[in-house]
Amino acid sequence: MSIKVLVVDDSALIREVLARMLTRDGDIDVVGTATDPIDAREKIKTLNPDVVTLDIEMPNMNGLAFLEKLMRLRPTPVVMVSTLTKKGASETLLALELGAVDFVAKPSAEFAGGLDAFGVGLRDKIRAAAKSDVRGRSASRAEVPKTGKIPLKTAAAPEGALIAIGASTGGVEAIRAVLAELPADCPPVVIAQHMPAGFTGRFAARLDELCALKVQEAEDRMALKPGHAYVARGDYHLRVERSSGQLKCRLEQDRLESGHRPSVDVLFESVARTVGPMAVGAILTGMGRDGARGLKLMRDAGAYTVGQSQASALVYGMPRVAFEEGAVVEQAPVEQIAAKLATALVKLKNAA
Template sequence: MTIKVLVIDDSALIREVLTRTLNKDKDIVVVGTANDPIDARAKVKQLNPDVLTLDIEMPNMNGLQFLDKLMRLHPLPVVMVSTLTTKGASETLLALELGAVDFVAKPSADLSGGVEAFGENLRHKVRAAAQSDVRGRSMTAATAPKTVITPPRTMKSPNGALIAIGASTGGVEAIRVVLSQLTNDCPPVVIAQHMPPGFTQRFAARLNEVTELEVVEAQDRQPLQPGHAYVAPGNYHLRVERSSGVLKCRITQDELSSGHRPSVDVLFTSVGKVVGSMAVGAILTGMGRDGATGMKVMRDAGAYTVGQSENSALVYGMPRVAFEEGAVVDQAPVEQIAGRLAAALMRLRKAA
């Protein structure tokens, strides 16, 4: 199947670069370009693309306004092409909250910084977006009866307990949903989300604004504290280690694992080996198989593990592989995952 892409950017140079980059592989074809959202609106109807790439800063209507209207009226998979700035990172995270599937960092004006790597990453994100179910999720949200989710009142746990979460495509919003239901007496939370440098610090800051937890970008040898969450820095692996009886973050830049850095497999494997049955973990939406091997290590060590269910995941890739390989005890919609983790922690508390 050929993936039809509409490129939306006000820069003629960027439109040319994106078109040339996307057309490099035979399974992707750019069917058109647009220089602003007004032009894009007409071409979406005319060309019926499978995926859009979208800039944020554009004339007539900015990308966020266009995205908001698009996801409400005619939902399509969108990959944001974002600038590597603090403002750009904040706007990109807002775009993901509005319904964009993923993002890539825009190459600089002089095209330095590895156009080949950028292109490979962009094509990977477009393929993942084409597999996502934005239409199905939009229809489900509009037609499904409202289910009342009762957040846990407490997640107080025995000393040494830990929550581990891993995600990729669609994970920014899924992680926000899970963390927003955790109470501030919960055990430490460690998070691996596939995200490049320059964005993870803002991602942690955004989670810190909208949850009860203290959320930070993880630092090397930082002690893990209850009521705190630690996000793996972009382009670094996050592991958990025990030093002098204290659980700590370990940040390294060794080789990619499962094609990623940070890798969910790396994090989950360390949690399984170091924390064992005192851990609980969740694997959320994402393309590929990263996390399945590490989650199996966790489950074999006695940890409770849960995967995001198919009808809830934007991309049912990572949770599917984890389920098929026997790495998860349970599957649940994203809105229920915090409750499942809380119940598992309660069992630990009663057993202690």
């Protein structure tokens, strides 16, 4: 059964490029195109697409305003088509907060040669979006009570402890949910989220606005400090190394791992090797298997590991593979993961 896609973009060229790229493998069918949200609204009703691609800048109604209405009235998997600008990055992150499943950077005139790679990434994201549980996520958001949550008091741990987190599709919101719960006294946090260059800096800045931790984009040889979180830079692998008695970030552009750069496997493997039983790790929502091998190495090295549960994951791919391969000690809903990590860290402190 092919995946039905509606392409929404005011540019005839972009509509044509997206339609051509999407239908290349035969398992995706572009059932229609729309030039603006007004047009899209009617076509969603009549065509009932499995996934919608949506531009942000459009006439008659801003793409974000349309997305917010769509997720409230008729939750549908949406992949944003974003511009590679600072404004585009900020708006894209807002779209993900509003319920979009994922995004691709809009191909431009200088994209030539890279169009095939763009097409592969686009088709993969559409497939992941088609499997995502946006209706379940919308319902669970509506059900979450706004009061009575007891904040975590502490996640203090011995010197040398570390938290490692990996995610892909749906990870922007899942990482925010975990980091927002972590108190400022926690050990350093290192994060690998599948995201292209140009977006990770804005992602880190957005997390920094919402969390007690100081969140920043990782830089090569940056020392890891308690109360700080470090987001892998787009198109760079993030590793953790010990140098002069300190844990530090290493950023390198060596080959793709598990099809990605940054790769969760690369980060987790370095944590297993460098930090061993003093680490705790979480694998969150995402398509594919990146992170399962690295998390298994962390668990084998004595680290506590947790995977996001199926019911709370937008795409239960990466956490499922990690669970099936014995890489996680336990699974938990995303809203409980920070507390699970904190409990494991307190045990480390008590054992020290």
